[in-house]
Amino acid sequence: MLRALRSRLPAESLIYLGDTARVPYGTKSEASILRYAAQATDHLVSRGIKMLVVACNTASAVSLDPLRERFAPLPVIGVVEPGADAAVAATRTNHVLVLATESTVSRHAYARAIAARLPDARIDEQACSLFVALAEEGWTHGEVPASVARTYLAPHMKPADGPPADTIVLGCTHFPLLENVIRLAAGPGTTIVDSATTTADAVARRLHEDGLLRSSGSTGSLTLLATDGPGRFASVGARFLGQPIDAGDVEVVDL
Amino acid sequence: MLRALRSRLPAESLIYLGDTARVPYGTKSEASILRYAAQATDHLVSRGIKMLVVACNTASAVSLDPLRERFAPLPVIGVVEPGADAAVAATRTNHVLVLATESTVSRHAYARAIAARLPDARIDEQACSLFVALAEEGWTHGEVPASVARTYLAPHMKPADGPPADTIVLGCTHFPLLENVIRLAAGPGTTIVDSATTTADAVARRLHEDGLLRSSGSTGSLTLLATDGPGRFASVGARFLGQPIDAGDVEVVDL
Numbered sequence: 001m002l003r004a005l006r007s008r009l010p011a012e013s014l015i016y017l018g019d020t021a022r023v024p025y026g027t028k029s030e031a032s033i034l035r036y037a038a039q040a041t042d043h044l045v046s047r048g049i050k051m052l053v054v055a056c057n058t059a060s061a062v063s064l065d066p067l068r069e070r071f072a073p074l075p076v077i078g079v080v081e082p083g084a085d086a087a088v089a090a091t092r093t094n095h096v097l098v099l100a101t102e103s104t105v106s107r108h109a110y111a112r113a114i115a116a117r118l119p120d121a122r123i124d125e126q127a128c129s130l131f132v133a134l135a136e137e138g139w140t141h142g143e144v145p146a147s148v149a150r151t152y153l154a155p156h157m158k159p160a161d162g163p164p165a166d167t168i169v170l171g172c173t174h175f176p177l178l179e180n181v182i183r184l185a186a187g188p189g190t191t192i193v194d195s196a197t198t199t200a201d202a203v204a205r206r207l208h209e210d211g212l213l214r215s216s217g218s219t220g221s222l223t224l225l226a227t228d229g230p231g232r233f234a235s236v237g238a239r240f241l242g243q244p245i246d247a248g249d250v251e252v253v254d255l
Numbered sequence: 256m257l258r259a260l261r262s263r264l265p266a267e268s269l270i271y272l273g274d275t276a277r278v279p280y281g282t283k284s285e286a287s288i289l290r291y292a293a294q295a296t297d298h299l300v301s302r303g304i305k306m307l308v309v310a311c312n313t314a315s316a317v318s319l320d321p322l323r324e325r326f327a328p329l330p331v332i333g334v335v336e337p338g339a340d341a342a343v344a345a346t347r348t349n350h351v352l353v354l355a356t357e358s359t360v361s362r363h364a365y366a367r368a369i370a371a372r373l374p375d376a377r378i379d380e381q382a383c384s385l386f387v388a389l390a391e392e393g394w395t396h397g398e399v400p401a402s403v404a405r406t407y408l409a410p411h412m413k414p415a416d417g418p419p420a421d422t423i424v425l426g427c428t429h430f431p432l433l434e435n436v437i438r439l440a441a442g443p444g445t446t447i448v449d450s451a452t453t454t455a456d457a458v459a460r461r462l463h464e465d466g467l468l469r470s471s472g473s474t475g476s477l478t479l480l481a482t483d484g485p486g487r488f489a490s491v492g493a494r495f496l497g498q499p500i501d502a503g504d505v506e507v508v509d510l
């Protein structure tokens with residue numbers, strides 16, 4: 001997500017806050033996720049942000065409306081609606097499989113967002129908590145992740161009633177790291193979409209609408225914040241960002 | 256652990272606090288683990304406990320001495336030293352493999368405790384973060400956990416230099432749920448030990464020494480506390496306790 005935002009909006013200054021002390025959110029209760037999201041937003045607002053991107057599917061599914069209400073008029077963009085846009089644009093058979101965390105699935109956040117755009121869609125949802133642990137461990141290739149992916153996908157790729165899903169939504173920001181094994185488990189002819197690009201588009205559109213877009217001549221800064229030790233943030237984050245992160249560049253904050 | 260304590264000390268009243276809002280500890284920094292352990296102990300002390308059992312290997316490895324100092328004269332028992340006792344009693348070849356979390360391994364907590372008891376022991380340590388996610392998910396049998404176990408154990412069961420370990424320490428309270436697949440990956444002739452029984456023995460001994468043991472005529476109560484929603488605590492906890500937990504019996508506390 002950070003990578004897509006930097007690439008789409010190079011002139012904007014970005015602050016990335018990873019709540020590494022309390023990850024993973026995907027198996028936590030709604031009340032805890034709401035509290036954590038509000039604490040993180042409080043901190044970011046104190047740093048003068050002009051827009052908030054909730055770049056976590058679980059937090060988007062649970063906390064978007066409360067955050068919009070509490071921090072109005074701050075523009076708040078989530079990743080679920082842009083992800084649903086991407087799914088609806090990709091599907092030909094109107095059968096979509098959403099892979100997400102336990103919390104996102106139990107809220108049916110994607111199913112509701114996709115159904116609002118494509119009322120006759122068939123939407124399967126699958127909680128894939130182990131994908132988070134695999135992505136954090138860096139186990140993204142080989143027998144173990146392939147076997148986990150097969151286990152999660154099998155019921156949906158060979159359903160008893162009708163054709164398999166033709167579009168798979170990666171409904172957690174960790175899952176793009178596992179795209180290769182998910183693609184293998186899904187088989188050919190399946191489109192895999194994530195919300196990073198469509199969210200970056202939504203952010204650019206909203207900045208433009210609100211007159212907040214920075215002139216393209218300038219170069220934006222990047223600030224990295226974490227709530228736990230910067231060492232693990234740097235090693236895990238580098239896999240997501242696709243470039244090395246120096247732990248010395250990560251500022252630890254207490255929410 | 257709770258099961259071993261109840262079975263060994265049926266007359267004692269037990270309060271179990273699961274910091275479900277912030278699990279897993281095993282990938283968190285030392286500073287965060289220390290803070291969480293102190294907050295949990297503050298709460299338990301306010302409920303009048305007479306002894307603290309740090310029933311988490313990661314928290315034991317990191318926070319035992321600071322907790323003993325801060326909460327003196329409260330007796331504080333960890334699980335690493337009893338686990339090392341069990342390993343030393345079991346090994347014949349003096350080659351021990353410790354499976355634990357990233358934090359426990361990076362502190363070499365078991366290696367130091369075993370070496371203190373058996374100076375010429377060869378001790379391999381392996382971080383197994385995915386075992387935590389598998390145990391929490393209930394994926395304890397079948398292809399996926401077997402494949403994860405083989406991946407973690409392979410380098411230690413066929414070492415280039417000498418015979419394999421004859422004793423494996425389950426250095427995380429989650430790992431006994433995966434004992435079957437660990438045993439399969441280890442092959443025959445390996446002894447698997449965990450610290451539950453030896454910790455319960457250490458607790459009984461210390462209660463006796465300090466004159467705190469309750470008379471065996473009475474029946475102890477069990478209080479279950481969690482820091483996040485009781486639903487997941489009940490479903491995950493039931494797998495550990497080996498009996499159903501009613502979510503209505505779990506009290507949510509804010510640390």
